[in-house]
Amino acid sequence: MTSIPTLETDRLTLRAPQAEDFPLYRDFYADAEGSGNYGGPLRPDEAFRRLAADIGHWHLRGFGKWIIVFRQTGTAVGGCGLWHPMGWPRHELTWWLLRAFRGQGIATEASRAVILFAHRTLGWDRVETHMRDTNQPARRLAERLGGTVTDRVTFPDGVTRDVFLLPEGAA
Ligand SMILES: CC(C)(COP(=O)(O)OP(=O)(O)OC[C@H]1O[C@@H](n2cnc3c(N)ncnc32)[C@H](O)[C@@H]1OP(=O)(O)O)[C@@H](O)C(=O)NCCC(=O)NCCS
Structure with missing residues (x-):
């Protein structure tokens, strides 16, 4: 089993997802507008599966998603x-x-902490992200991180998306 590290930034702690995070997942996925670009809305039992998948991904891949907490x-x-x-x-x-x-x-x-982690701890030479053309907040975020579009790919779900390469020293 992979041990999930904790990352710290000025305002935030990034820590392992755990069972107690279920209400956070339930509330995020219950919000149709807020989760619409992230597979939502979902019922509570479906949100629970998302939490389980996020925990499991760490153990299957050796990397994954953290929970963002205000320090x-x-x-x-x-x-x-x-x-x-x-x-x-x-x-991504x-x-x-x-x-x-x-x-x-x-x-x-x-993101800045995660990009550094990918390079320095996981030894990745590229960190990328991609999103639907209609997901303007995510696109703005990729651009704010200094990302540049390096590819346009049709993914297994049939959706064609721009792929952004994110620099290691994201601004
Ligand atoms: C994608 C998502 C995480 C972006 O959230 P966000 O709040 O726009 O991003 P940030 O937390 O970095 O905040 C940036 C905004 O805060 C503002 N801001 C305020 N204080 C700031 C600070 N100290 N540093 C940087 N930005 C700051 C920025 O100007 C920016 O606003 P703008 O987009 O109006 O220009 C959010 O829209 C989301 O959760 N979407 C649903 C899930 C999703 O679609 N994920 C991506 C799938 S591909």
């Missing part, structure tokens, strides 16, 4: 990490936040 208050607000589903051609940096916590730079701050 000062301990409030869990979403997730960020590295994801590579079976059968998909590449791994991915993020999701409860709507109440968007617009504060949280995903940007978490």
